[in-house]
Amino acid sequence: MSLLTVDDLDVAIGGTPILRSVSFALEPGEALGIVGESGSGKSMTARAIARLLPRGAVATGKITFDGTELLAAGTADMRRVRDGGISLVFQDPRAAINPVRSIGDFLAEGLRTNRKIGKAEARRRAVQVLEEVRISRAEARLAAYPHQLSGGLLQRVMIAAALLSEPRLILADEPTTALDVTTQAEIMAILEELRRERGLASIFITHDLELAAATCDRIAVMYAGELVEVQAAETLLERPHHPYTAALLAARPGMTERVPRLPAIPGRPLAAGDPIEGCRFAPRCPLVIDRCRSEHPALAPCEQSLSRCWRAADVKVPEAGAEQLDHA
Amino acid sequence: MGPLGKYLLRSVIRLVIALFVTSAIVFGALYLAPGDPISQLAGGRPLTPQQEKTLRAEYNLDRPLPERYVDYLGDVLHGNFGTSIAFQQPVSELIKSRIGTTIWLLILTSILIAVAGVGLGVLAARRPGFIDDSVLISTTIGLATPSFVVAAVLIAVFAVDLGWFPIFGSGGSSVGSKVEHLTLPAIALSLASIGFVARTGRTSLRVEQRRDYFNTAISRGIPERTAFRRHVLRNAMIPISTAIGLSIASIVVGTTVVEVAFGLNGLGSLLVQSVLRSDFPTVQAVSLILVVTFVVVNTLVDILYVLLDPRVELGTANR
Amino acid sequence: MSANAEALGTVSHRRRRLHAIRGIGVIGNVAAVVVVILVVLAVIGPLIAPHDPNEVSFSATYGGPTAGHPLGFDGTGRDLLSRLLVGARSSLLGPLIVALLATLLGTTIALAAAWFGGRFDAFMSMVLDILFAIPGLLLAILAVAVFGRGLTAPAIALAVAYTPYTARLVRSVSIAEVSSPYIASLLVQGLSSLTICRRHLFPNVRPTVVAQAILSFSFATIDLAALSYLGLGVQPPSANWGLMVSEGQQGIVQGHDAVALWAGGALVVSVLAINVLGSRLMDRAEERGR
Numbered sequence: 001m002s003l004l005t006v007d008d009l010d011v012a013i014g015g016t017p018i019l020r021s022v023s024f025a026l027e028p029g030e031a032l033g034i035v036g037e038s039g040s041g042k043s044m045t046a047r048a049i050a051r052l053l054p055r056g057a058v059a060t061g062k063i064t065f066d067g068t069e070l071l072a073a074g075t076a077d078m079r080r081v082r083d084g085g086i087s088l089v090f091q092d093p094r095a096a097i098n099p100v101r102s103i104g105d106f107l108a109e110g111l112r113t114n115r116k117i118g119k120a121e122a123r124r125r126a127v128q129v130l131e132e133v134r135i136s137r138a139e140a141r142l143a144a145y146p147h148q149l150s151g152g153l154l155q156r157v158m159i160a161a162a163l164l165s166e167p168r169l170i171l172a173d174e175p176t177t178a179l180d181v182t183t184q185a186e187i188m189a190i191l192e193e194l195r196r197e198r199g200l201a202s203i204f205i206t207h208d209l210e211l212a213a214a215t216c217d218r219i220a221v222m223y224a225g226e227l228v229e230v231q232a233a234e235t236l237l238e239r240p241h242h243p244y245t246a247a248l249l250a251a252r253p254g255m256t257e258r259v260p261r262l263p264a265i266p267g268r269p270l271a272a273g274d275p276i277e278g279c280r281f282a283p284r285c286p287l288v289i290d291r292c293r294s295e296h297p298a299l300a301p302c303e304q305s306l307s308r309c310w311r312a313a314d315v316k317v318p319e320a321g322a323e324q325l326d327h328a
Numbered sequence: 329m330g331p332l333g334k335y336l337l338r339s340v341i342r343l344v345i346a347l348f349v350t351s352a353i354v355f356g357a358l359y360l361a362p363g364d365p366i367s368q369l370a371g372g373r374p375l376t377p378q379q380e381k382t383l384r385a386e387y388n389l390d391r392p393l394p395e396r397y398v399d400y401l402g403d404v405l406h407g408n409f410g411t412s413i414a415f416q417q418p419v420s421e422l423i424k425s426r427i428g429t430t431i432w433l434l435i436l437t438s439i440l441i442a443v444a445g446v447g448l449g450v451l452a453a454r455r456p457g458f459i460d461d462s463v464l465i466s467t468t469i470g471l472a473t474p475s476f477v478v479a480a481v482l483i484a485v486f487a488v489d490l491g492w493f494p495i496f497g498s499g500g501s502s503v504g505s506k507v508e509h510l511t512l513p514a515i516a517l518s519l520a521s522i523g524f525v526a527r528t529g530r531t532s533l534r535v536e537q538r539r540d541y542f543n544t545a546i547s548r549g550i551p552e553r554t555a556f557r558r559h560v561l562r563n564a565m566i567p568i569s570t571a572i573g574l575s576i577a578s579i580v581v582g583t584t585v586v587e588v589a590f591g592l593n594g595l596g597s598l599l600v601q602s603v604l605r606s607d608f609p610t611v612q613a614v615s616l617i618l619v620v621t622f623v624v625v626n627t628l629v630d631i632l633y634v635l636l637d638p639r640v641e642l643g644t645a646n647r
Numbered sequence: 648m649s650a651n652a653e654a655l656g657t658v659s660h661r662r663r664r665l666h667a668i669r670g671i672g673v674i675g676n677v678a679a680v681v682v683v684i685l686v687v688l689a690v691i692g693p694l695i696a697p698h699d700p701n702e703v704s705f706s707a708t709y710g711g712p713t714a715g716h717p718l719g720f721d722g723t724g725r726d727l728l729s730r731l732l733v734g735a736r737s738s739l740l741g742p743l744i745v746a747l748l749a750t751l752l753g754t755t756i757a758l759a760a761a762w763f764g765g766r767f768d769a770f771m772s773m774v775l776d777i778l779f780a781i782p783g784l785l786l787a788i789l790a791v792a793v794f795g796r797g798l799t800a801p802a803i804a805l806a807v808a809y810t811p812y813t814a815r816l817v818r819s820v821s822i823a824e825v826s827s828p829y830i831a832s833l834l835v836q837g838l839s840s841l842t843i844c845r846r847h848l849f850p851n852v853r854p855t856v857v858a859q860a861i862l863s864f865s866f867a868t869i870d871l872a873a874l875s876y877l878g879l880g881v882q883p884p885s886a887n888w889g890l891m892v893s894e895g896q897q898g899i900v901q902g903h904d905a906v907a908l909w910a911g912g913a914l915v916v917s918v919l920a921i922n923v924l925g926s927r928l929m930d931r932a933e934e935r936g937r
Contacts, residue, residue, distance in 0.1 A: 052543050075552075083549030095540040098559050099639055100566070109558070110548045145638040165548065346780040353781065354789070361793045368793075472919035474869045476876045476889070477911035480896050484904045495900060581782040585873045589896070600877050603792045611792040615785060623780045 003028045003201050004049070004169060009061035011044055011053065016273035018044050018057070020225045023299075028168065031195060031202045033212030033233065035248070036222035037269055042205045045222070046173045049203070050088055051078060066168065083114045087162035089172040089191075093154035097146045103157055104142030110165050129160040133190055152183035159190060163198075170195070170202045177206075188215055209248045213237050221245050224280040225272025231305035241307035243285045246315050279309070287311045335634055343627045350619045354612050355400050358387075365389060370413055371606025386410060409613035414605040419613045422598065427617075429498040430583050430594035432506050436514040438576050441521045445575075446568060448522065449529020450561070453537065463530065467523035475582055478516040479589035486512060496591035510592075517586045521575035528571035532564040539563070566636045573629030580621045670934070675927035681920035682861075689739040692732035700725060700733040700886045709903040721891070721906045722898050731913055734886035737875075739917060741798050742867035748806035749867075750860040753813025758844050758852075760814070761821035772818075775811040783808035784870050791879040798881060801874050802867075809863050816859055820852045854932035861925035865918050872914055888914050 002025040011019040019041045026032050036042040048059050051070060063070040065085060068077055090096035097106055107126035111117040117125075123142065130138035133156040146154055155175060162170055172191065176184035192215055195202050206212050212219055213233040221229040221244065229242035240246045267284030270276065279285070282292040291310050302312035309315070361368040366375070369383055383389075387410075388396045403409070409419035452463035487495040499509030536542065537560050545555035583596035591597075595614050602610035634640050667676045693700075697715065703724045704710075710720040718727040756775075760768040786808045787801035794800035824830065825848065833843050849856075872889030874880035881887035883894070888910040895907025 050547050052547055079549040079551065081549075082547055088544070088547040090540060090544060092540070096544045098539075098541040098545075098563065100563055100637060101558075102638075109545065109550060113551070113554055114549050147639050161548070342776070346777055349777045350780050357789050357793050468923065469915070469919060472865070472922050473915050474872055474876075474889075474911075474918070476873060476892055477907075477914055480892055480899060480904070480907040480911055483896065484899045484907070488899060488902065488904075578782065581785045584784070584788065585877060588877055599788060600879070603788060603879060606792075608792060611789070615789055618785055619781060622782055622785075626780070 002026060003030075003066060005062070005064045006045070006049065007062040007064070009045070009048060009059065009063060011041075011048055011057055011059045013054065013057045018225055018272050019048070019059075020272065021061075022222075022227055024220055024227065024230060026169070026201055026203065028201055029199045030218065031204065031216040033204045033206060033216035033219045034222060035206055035209045035212050035219055037207060039224075039269060039271060040222040041225040041272055042207075042222050043173055046088075046171050046203065046205050050082075050086060050171060052088075079114070083110060083165050085167060086169045086171055087165055087167035089155070089158050089162050089170060089175045091174040092178040093158045094146065094151060094178070096158060097154060099146050101145075102142065103144050103146070103149070106146075106157065107142070107161050107164060110161070114165075125164060126160075129163050130157070132163065132194070133157075133160045135160070150183075151179050152186060155179060155183075155187050156190065159187070159194070163194065168201060170200050171205075172202065173205045174207070175204075176211075184211075191215075209245075210237075221248070224270040224274070226280060226308065227299055227306075228281065228308045229305060230299070231307075235304050239303070239305070241302045241305040241312040241315050242281075242309050243287050243311075243315055244281050247284075247286075281309075287314060332634070336631060339627050339630050343623060346623045346627075347620060350623060351401060351404070351616060352397060354616045354619065355397055358608060358612065359393070369608050371608060373413065373606075404613075404616065409616075410609040412602070412607050412610045414602065414607035415610070419610050422610060423595065423613060423617065426593055426595050426598045428594075429510075429592050430587070430596060433510050433513055433517065433583055433587070433592065433594060434576070434579065436507070436510050437517045437521075437579050438572075440514050440518040441525055441575050441579075442572050444518070444522045445525025445572065446529055448526035449533060449564075449568065452526065452530040453533035454556075460530070463526060467526050470519045470523035471527075473519060475516045475520065475585050476589045478519050479513070479586060482512045482516055483590075498592045498594065509590075513586045513590045513592060516589065517579050517582050521579060524575055525568065525571045529564060529568045532567045533560055536560040536564045566633065569636060570629055570633055573625060573632060577622050577625040577629070580618055580625065583618075670931040671924070671927035675924060678920045678923040678927070681916070682924050685735070685739055685917050685920065686743070688732065689735040689743075692735040696726075696729035696732040698726040698729040700729045701884050702726065709898055709901075709905070711905075718909060719905055722894060722903070727906060727909060730886040730891060731888070731909060734888050734891060734910070735913070737798060737881050737885065738872060738888040738914070739868065741802055741871050742864055745802050745805045745809070745867035745871065746860050746864035748803070749809035749813055749863050750856060752806065753810045753859075754817050754849075754852075754856050756810070757814045757817035757821055758848060760818050761825050762840060762844055762848070764822075764825075768818075771814075775814050778808070778811040781808060783866070784873060787870060787874055788877075788879060791874070796879055796882055798871065798875075801880060802871065805867055805870055809866065813856075813859050813863065817852055817856055820855045821848060824848055824851050854928065854935060858925055858928035858932050861921060861928060865921040865925060868914070868918050868921065 004026040006025070007023050009019055009022040010017065022041070022045055024032070034042045034045060044053075044057075047053050049063055049065075049070065051073075053059060059071055061071070065081055068081055068085075070078070070081065073081065097103075104123065104126060107129070108119075108122040111122040111125060112119070126142060127138045130141060135141060135153065135156055141149070141157075149157065155178075159175075170191070175191065176187050179187060188211065191202070191204075194200065202216075204212060204216055209219070209221075213236060216233050219229075219231060219233050219236050220227050221242065223244050229236075229240065229245045231241065236245065237249065240249060270280050270283065274280075276282075278291075278293040278295055279288075279297055282288050285292065287309075289311065295310070297308050297310050299306050299308045300312070302309075305312070307315075358365050358368060365387065366380055366383055366389070369387070370379075375383070388399055391399075407420050409423065411417070412419050412422055415422055448463050448467065452460045483495055487493050493512050494509055497509055499505035537556075539559070542555060542559050545559050546552065550558070581596075583594060584599055585596070586592070587594045587597035588600050595617065599611065599614040599618070601607075602614065668679055671679070704720065705724050707713075707716075707720040707724040709722055710716070710724070712719045716726050716728065718731070721727050721730060756771055760771040783805050786804040790800040790804035791797075830843060830847070833847060871880060872887075872892075875887045875889035876893045878890075878893065881890050883890065891910035892907050892914070895904070895910060898904065898906050
């Protein structure tokens with residue numbers, strides 16, 4: 001049985017759709033990367049799973065984690081899922097960790113309040129988990145406050161805190177975006193190692209398709225509030241089946257360097273709320289045909305991939321740094 | 329010395345400077361008055377040559393002003409505030425007999441400000457809509473209502489109409505009697521400050537409620553109430569306690585009005601009586617005590633702020 | 648819109664018709680209208696009072712409303728409405744003068760400190776810091792002790808006590824302005840410091856100054872009324888709202904609360920309107936600054 005299934009998830013804020021019929025499943029121990037531009041709905045998907053939707057957002061559909069239906073779960077069930085089921089790693093650790101409480105307090109909070117674990121034992125476990133994320137002088141760091149630590153160190157504290165509840169799924173929402181490039185690599189390496197050691201399932205939300213492909217088993221690409229392609233990471237890079245994925249790959253500056261932001265694809269990205277009849281990528285698509293403008297495609301199998309495209313089979317292998325995209 | 333020690337030292341130095349200046353103003357007021365300081369001290373009462381001689385000696389009026397100021401400070405530090413001409417007794421004894429009521433009033437008022445102010449702030453922040461609007465409107469009115477008007481209304485309703493509380497007086501020495509007599513005065517004195525604290529609380533709680541770390545706590549399965557207390561309330565307590573401290577500083581002088589309104593025999597009403605009776609030594613002494621309390625509370629607020637917020641860079645803190 | 652029109656509400660001399668103040672909402676505009684009405688009443692109150700405020704009818708002590716006396720009588724049998732109208736002058740114009748004085752002093756100090764900067768700024772900041780240590784009401788009471796009862800001495804004392812609040816705020820806004828490029832370009836054009844401060848710097852900090860002046864007005868209204876309530880300000884038999892609450896309080900004990908409630912109510916409505924207008928204008932000034 002899948003660890004997590006998202007089935008026909010819709011999210012709307014004030015009547016404006018943000019997510020449209022998102023469905024996927026995650027097996028225990030599997031690493032899924034969700035890739036998309038800002039506004040594509042990738043973070044909203046994570047927030048829906050964690051039930052941390054902004055005020056006024058309405059989610060419909062079904063999210064099942066380990067047998068619990070999350071959108072319908074009561075407070076007690078939800079707390080059980082959050083403590084030991086799903087742990088979150090947020091984008092900006094400096095915003096996600098309370099600045100007026102010490103690192104030790106932050107780490108021990110879950111153990112002390114949820115599991116009634118004593119002070120000394122909580123402290124021992126906190127030190128242990130800090131060492132696990134390779135933080136030196138762990139004992140001394142417990143007394144430190146967030147502003148005394150670097151961003152990279154703080155993100156490791158965040159990961160350590162996520163591990164303390166011994167979760168089965170880690171949900172990391174752009175965990176490296178707020179960090180500099182060298183630190184990004186360290187954080188990804190740590191996440192990767194822990195995941196394999198502990199056999200954790202993970203969902204990694206990012207706008208960096210290559211980074212996702214390098215660290216995840218499977219990639220889901222989102223565009224304008226929808227999943228447009230889902231495929232195994234190793235084949236996706238070679239054989240994308242959605243023009244948007246292809247464009248993302250083509251927009252790579254080259255194989256040797258990596259840019260922190262997505263280079264532009266011609267045209268304005270559609271917002272999830274924009275009403276449109278056909279394919280949502282049609283206005284920017286190089287392969288567009290008449291049918292794309294009138295009929296909305298479903299996510300359908302095409303070779304080894306799931307793609308939301310009428311011409312999925314025609315999508316070409318992109319060339320890195322292709323000239324067609326330079327003018328944007 | 330650590331950064332905290334340095335900050336404390338700087339606060340204390342500023343406190344000392346403020347005390348010197350304010351005491352110099354209170355001291356110098358005697359010599360600002362039109363006419364002879366002797367007649368100011370006597371409040372226009374005719375003096376016998378003997379009385380005048382005593383006063384002249386007591387206030388060292390033949391010596392230069394700076395020397396007199398130093399003497400004055402020395403006297404004050406020894407608890408010697410001179411002799412009240414109007415009350416015919418040492419000012420220090422007058423103060424001793426009056427200060428208890430004022431301290432009681434200040435304590436009761438401070439408790440009211442902290443409890444009601446924080447309570448209303450939390451209520452408004454947690455319950456948007458009708459409750460929030462009601463708190464907002466009532467605190468706006470509270471902030472605009474002078475304490476003596478509140479006093480008049482409270483006396484009319486609770487003392488005269490309902491008869492729940494005594495109309496005048498400070499009560500006996502027992503705690504029960506003090507509370508009975510000082511409840512209405514404390515409400516009158518605290519109302520505007522409750523409004524101020526509640527509004528500060530509402531604003532800062534709302535800001536803190538939207539912080540990511542509150543979401544982090546929720547995402548870790550911390551119960552909502554616990555997360556609110558540990559992350560929202562705790563962080564908002566930094567601006568809230570500053571507001572409470574500033575309010576307490578401001579009610580120190582507000583005691584004058586409320587003590588007169590309720591006929592309490594405290595320091596505030598003593599100040600007003602001594603002004604009305606042209607009893608300058610008493611005016612000076614009470615003013616000095618009130619202003620020192622005000623300055624000291626303000627300094628404590630500064631220090632408290634630093635203790636509550638680990639982010640403040642102590643080495644360079646200068647607000 | 649001129650600063651005065653902004654401060655006093657709704658009259659534009661250029662267009663010669665009423666219009667709303669933008670950016671302060673309906674409530675802010677209502678408050679502005681109330682403030683204008685109150686200030687007008689304070690000026691013409693004695694002229695429209697139906698009776699002599701000191702005319703006593705002994706038989707009418709605490710008398711209720713009658714024809715010609717719509718609010719009834721006070722404890723000495725004087726017409727309550729007339730006393731409220733006459734009392735508006737000392738209750739509102741006194742505080743208004745305090746606010747104007749504090750604003751003038753505070754703004755001048757702030758602009759000079761921001762303009763000259765350096766040691767002068769540091770020195771002025773220190774002086775203001777020390778002035779903060781003296782509560783306004785206490786300084787006013789001391790002034791009465793030294794110079795005798797009445798409004799003049801405490802009004803000046805309050806203005807001095809409020810000055811640091813205005814100065815600190817205006818200084819912080821002005822310093823941001825002084826460092827902006829347009830000031831440098833004016834200097835290059837050879838304009839004198841005074842001209843730049845008066846014609847360019849001040850107009851840019853004016854919204855803050857006006858808002859703070861109105862807030863000072865509301866604080867002064869409470870503080871000066873308190874002084875008269877304590878018997879240290881306006882002296883009987885003159886009419887003043889603070890004094891009337893004090894006189895009315897004796898009536899309350901005997902079950903006659905009309906005098907205290909009317910005078911207290913007049914104070915609350917005034918302070919409320921002034922305060923709301925001031926806070927709305929301050930919010931607007933802060934938004935503009937961003």
